[in-house]
Every structure is written in C-alpha cells, then in structure tokens.
Amino acid sequence: MIEARSLTRRFxxxxxxxxxxxxxxxxxxLGFLGPNGAGKTTTMRLLTGFLAPSSGEARVFGHDVERAPxxxxxxxxYLPEGAPAWEEMTxxxxxxxxxxxxxIAPAARRVRLDHVVERLGLAPVLDRRxxxxxxxxxxxxxxxxxxxxxxxxxxxxxxTDGLDPNQKHEVRGLIREMARDKVIIVSTHILEEVEAVCTxxxxxxxxxxxxxxxxQGLAARAGTDGPTAARIDAAFRALTAGAGHA
Amino acid sequence: MREVAAVFRRDxxxxxxxxxxxxxxxxxxxxxxxxxxxxxxxxxxxQADLATFFAFHPWLYLFFVPAVAMRLWAxxxxxxxxxxxxxxxxxxxxxxxxxxxAAWTFVGLALTLTFPMWITVNYLGExxxxxxxxxxxxxxxxxxxxxxIGSCLSAATRSQVxxxxxxxxxxxxxxxxxxxxxxxxxxxxAPAWLVDSVAALSFLTHFQAxxxxxxxxxxxxxxxxxxxxxxxxTAIVLDRGRSR
Ligand SMILES: Nc1ncnc2c1ncn2[C@@H]1O[C@H](COP(=O)(O)OP(=O)(O)OP(=O)(O)O)[C@@H](O)[C@H]1O
Ligand SMILES: [Mg+2]
Numbered sequence: 445m446i447e448a449r450s451l452t453r454r455f456x457x458x459x460x461x462x463x464x465x466x467x468x469x470x471x472x473x474l475g476f477l478g479p480n481g482a483g484k485t486t487t488m489r490l491l492t493g494f495l496a497p498s499s500g501e502a503r504v505f506g507h508d509v510e511r512a513p514x515x516x517x518x519x520x521x522y523l524p525e526g527a528p529a530w531e532e533m534t535x536x537x538x539x540x541x542x543x544x545x546x547x548i549a550p551a552a553r554r555v556r557l558d559h560v561v562e563r564l565g566l567a568p569v570l571d572r573r574x575x576x577x578x579x580x581x582x583x584x585x586x587x588x589x590x591x592x593x594x595x596x597x598x599x600x601x602x603x604t605d606g607l608d609p610n611q612k613h614e615v616r617g618l619i620r621e622m623a624r625d626k627v628i629i630v631s632t633h634i635l636e637e638v639e640a641v642c643t644x645x646x647x648x649x650x651x652x653x654x655x656x657x658x659x660q661g662l663a664a665r666a667g668t669d670g671p672t673a674a675r676i677d678a679a680f681r682a683l684t685a686g687a688g689h690a
Numbered sequence: 691m692r693e694v695a696a697v698f699r700r701d702x703x704x705x706x707x708x709x710x711x712x713x714x715x716x717x718x719x720x721x722x723x724x725x726x727x728x729x730x731x732x733x734x735x736x737q738a739d740l741a742t743f744f745a746f747h748p749w750l751y752l753f754f755v756p757a758v759a760m761r762l763w764a765x766x767x768x769x770x771x772x773x774x775x776x777x778x779x780x781x782x783x784x785x786x787x788x789x790x791x792a793a794w795t796f797v798g799l800a801l802t803l804t805f806p807m808w809i810t811v812n813y814l815g816e817x818x819x820x821x822x823x824x825x826x827x828x829x830x831x832x833x834x835x836x837x838x839i840g841s842c843l844s845a846a847t848r849s850q851v852x853x854x855x856x857x858x859x860x861x862x863x864x865x866x867x868x869x870x871x872x873x874x875x876x877x878x879x880a881p882a883w884l885v886d887s888v889a890a891l892s893f894l895t896h897f898q899a900x901x902x903x904x905x906x907x908x909x910x911x912x913x914x915x916x917x918x919x920x921x922x923x924t925a926i927v928l929d930r931g932r933s934r
Contacts, residue, residue, distance in 0.1 A: 489773070494932065495933075496933040514779045514780075515779075517778060517779040518779040520777075522777050528770030528771050530700070530704065532704055533707070541696060542778065544692070544695075546778065589774070
C-alpha cells in the first residue's frame with residue numbers, strides 16, 4: 445500500500461504538489477497523468493523520500509517515508525525521471541552495487557540478476573558502460589535496478605520514455621505481470637499506455653488532484669464515441685486545458 | 691556497515707574507471723617529490739630525514755585534496771545519481787561515510803606511493819623511522835581533514851568549480867591561522883591566549899607537532915574531530931537540501 449495524505453510540497457513561492465491524497469493497493473497499477481510541470485515527478489520524489497514534504501505525509505506499507513525511511517525504501521523500487529545512473533559503471537556493476545546496498549544475499553543475487561536481465565533484454569549490454577548505452581537501454585538498466593530486489597511497490601517515472609515500440613510492448617507486459625501482487629505507480633505522457641497497463645488513473649494539474657478514476661471512467665468523460673485511447677486523450681485535454689506551466 | 695562498504699567499493703572503483711586516478715596520482719607524486727628538492731633544498735641540507743618533504747604536505751593538500759573532494763557530491767547532484775543513491779535504503783550518514791572513506795583511501799594511496807622518498811633517506815643515512823611513520827600518519831589525518839571540508843562544500847553546491855574554490859579558501863584560512871607570519875603579526879597586539887587559540891585552530895600547528903615525531907593525543911584528536919564535524923555538516927547539508 446502506498447498512501448499520500450495531504451501531501452504538499454512548496455519550492456519558494458511555487459506549490460508544486462498541493463494537498464494531494466490517494467492510496468494505491470497491491471494489484472493496482474496507478475497511472476499518474478498530468479501536463480508538463482503538473483507535479484508528477486515531485487510527487488514521486490516525495491513518495492520515495494528524495495524530497496521532504498512541506499506538509500502532509502507519504503506512507504509505504506504503513507512506514508512513514510520521513511520517519512522510517514529505511515523500511516519504506518527497502519519496500520520500494522524507484523526509477524527516477526530520466527533514468528540517472530553512474531556513467532562510468534557497466535550495467536552489471538550498477539546492478540551489483542544496488543544488490544549490495546540492498547543486502548540481497550549472493551545466491552539470490554544471481555537469480556535476480558538473471559531474471560531482470562532476461563526480462564529487460566539486457567544481455568547484450570551487460571558489460572557495457574552506461575555512458576555508451578542508447579536511451580532505451582539506459583532506461584531498461586534503470587528499470588532493472590528498480591526491480592532487482594523484487595520490491596512490493598514500484599514507483600516508475602516515465603518508464604517507457606525512449607523505448608522502441610517492441611520494448612514499450614515488452615515493458616507494459618512486464619508491468620501488468622508484476623502488478624498481480626505489487627503496488628505500481630507509473631507516470632506517463634502516453635495516454636494509450638493508460639488503457640494498456642493501468643487499472644486506475646490520477647490526473648493532476650498545478651499540483652492538485654483533478655481526477656481519480658478507472659481508464660474506462662476517464663474515457664467516458666470525453667462524451668464522444670471511438671477507441672478508448674482517443675477518448676482518454678480527449679478527456680485528458682478537456683480536464684487539463686490551460687493548466688500546463690513551467 | 692554493509693551499506694557503507696558498498697558505497698565505498700563503488701566510489702573507490704569509480705576513480706580507476708576513468709583517467710582521473712592516473713592524472714591525480716601522477717601530479718601528486720611529481721609535486722610531492724619535486725617541491726622538497728626544488729624549493730626545500732632537500733639535498734643541500736644534508737640531513738637524512740623527511741622534514742622538508744612533510745613540510746610541503748599542508749600546501750600540497752591545500753590544492754590537491756579539494757580537487758579530489760569537489761566531485762564527491764556536486765557531480766552526483768548534477769548528474770541525478772544523487773536521487774538514485776539517496777532513495778536506496780541507506781542513511782545519509784552511511785552514504786557520506788562510504789564516499790568519504792573511498793576518497794580518503796584514494797588520497798592515502800597517493801601518499802603511500804611516495805615511499806621511494808622514505809627508502810632514499812634510509813639509503814642516504816639513518817633517519818628516525820618511527821618519527822617518519824608518525825609524520826605519515828599525521829599527514830594522512832590532515833588529508834582527511836581537508837577532504838571532509840571539501841566533502842561538505844561539495845554537498846552545498848552543484849558546481850565543482852565553486853566547491854573547489856571554496857574548499858581551497860577554507861583550507862587556506864585554516865593553514866594561515868597557524869603560520870608564523872600570521873601569528874607574529876597577531877602577537878604584536880593580541881593577548882597570548884588569543885594567539886594560542888588561533889594557532890590551535892590551525893591544521894598547521896597540529897600537523898607540525900605530529901611531523902616532528904611527537905604523537906600527542908590532542909593533535910590526533912584535533913584531526914579526528916575536524917573530520918567528524920565536517921562530515922556531520924555534510925550530512926546536514928544533504929538532508930536540508932531535501933526540504934529546500
Ligand atoms: N527543485 C526544484 N526547485 C524549484 N522548482 C521545482 C523543483 N523541482 C520541480 N520544480 C517545479 O515544480 C513543478 C512541478 O515539477 P515536476 O517535475 O514535478 O513536474 P512533472 O509533472 O514531473 O512534469 P513533466 O511532465 O515535465 O515531467 C514545476 O513547476 C517545476 O518547475
Ligand atoms: Mg516529470
């Protein structure tokens with residue numbers, strides 16, 4: 445269970461996340477939508493404890509992210525926006541480092557490494573330095589790092605950004621599969637992804653909750669006919685028109 | 691502990707993944723050997739000891755150690771890996787300790803590689819090897835002090851250049867506080883207790899005491915405390931950054 449309770453984050457004058465509350469249970473894939481600058485990344489940083497909230501709280505399986513950061517983070521896998529990684533490390537070294545910090549036992553480490561490498565098609569680049577990877581492989585290495593410890597909850601900031609259509613399909617399948625017993629939050633600008641992987645969608649604009657509904661419910665708001673993805677698109681634009689800012 | 695060891699290992703390996711290590715080590719070794727010969731008249735003094743060699747260490751570290759330290763946090767912040775590191779299940783203190791120890795070991799390696807100097811003086815005469823060992827220990831501790839300062843200032847900015855300049859400035863202040871010229875100027879008008887307090891703040895005063903071969907607990911404690919304080923400050927700066 446990941447919970448946001450009146451989560452608020454200010455940067456000086458700007459309120460990037462404004463009194464946001466929601467809860468996501470295992471088995472759910474929450475699609476986090478909103479125009480550029482809506483506060484998606486900031487919310488994810490609050491959920492993972494990279495940023496401290498100005499007020500309100502975030503909980504991961506009951507652990508307050510501020511007061512019990514270690515327990516909260518141990519239960520989480522996180523792909524930060526842009527999939528940052530140490531450029532001079534190879535993919536294998538990156539995964540070994542994360543496994544060590546997370547205290548995955550050496551025997552389990554092999555099994556998990558093989559699993560994520562297989563699922564994300566990382567075998568061909570396993571011993572390449574991250575600085576030499578294409579955008580898609582870098583993103584996949586970031587996903588591998590987040591999934592390595594088989595976490596109970598995943599927070600993924602634009603996980604399919606930069607992937608080719610085949611890999612997008614693969615990663616969506618992977619997310620659906622993992623969703624069976626995990627809590628997953630993904631942010632995305634690709635609205636067809638909402639229909640493809642999410643059981644629920646939250647739209648925020650200007651840091652505030654605009655809508656919390658199923659993809660079908662969201663599509664219904666378009667008030668038009670046609671394919672679900674197109675209707676989600678129309679509903680998104682209607683709900684967030686004029687809300688985009690820096 | 692596991693977390694500190696993992697961070698240590700990653701950071702230490704990172705030095706050798708790029709030409710950075712080779713460049714740093716060569717420059718350090720060339721300067722460490724050249725300064726005593728060129729400026730310190732190492733040979734002409736005709737003494738078989740390393741006093742002139744160690745006398746240059748504070749000034750060598752003043753410029754060298756901030757160059758190692760400036761990358762510590764500024765680079766992680768700029769490249770976004772800070773977000774990856776600090777959202778892993780480890781405390782800020784553990785991350786600070788792991789990165790500091792890796793950098794300190796790296797500087798320690800540079801210092802260790804000056805051993806031919808030690809062999810040379812043993813070849814030339816009969817130096818007090820106990821005193822030399824003490825001076826090496828003092829030098830290593832002092833390097834840790836410079837490094838801890840650099841770590842804190844690197845955490846405070848995302849620009850490595852700013853981190854470097856600030857670290858050199860703070861280091862210079864701490865050295866000058868114990869320099870003869872400064873203390874003499876101070877003595878002209880200030881009461882003795884003030885002169886002593888200023889001198890007691892300086893890296894120079896404590897290092898020179900150790901370099902003379904006198905391992906006084908107070909001098910060791912001074913460096914250990916300096917390191918601990920600046921590392922604590924590093925963790926505070928990083929944690930404060932989360933709410934700003
Ligand atoms: N460290 C910061 N300091 C000041 N302002 C910030 C900081 N981080 C984010 N902001 C501001 O907070 C707002 C929300 O940013 P955020 O990155 O969360 O948006 P987003 O929804 O992830 O956008 P995108 O879709 O472009 O990724 C923006 O106006 C941004 O400029
Ligand atoms: Mg974002």
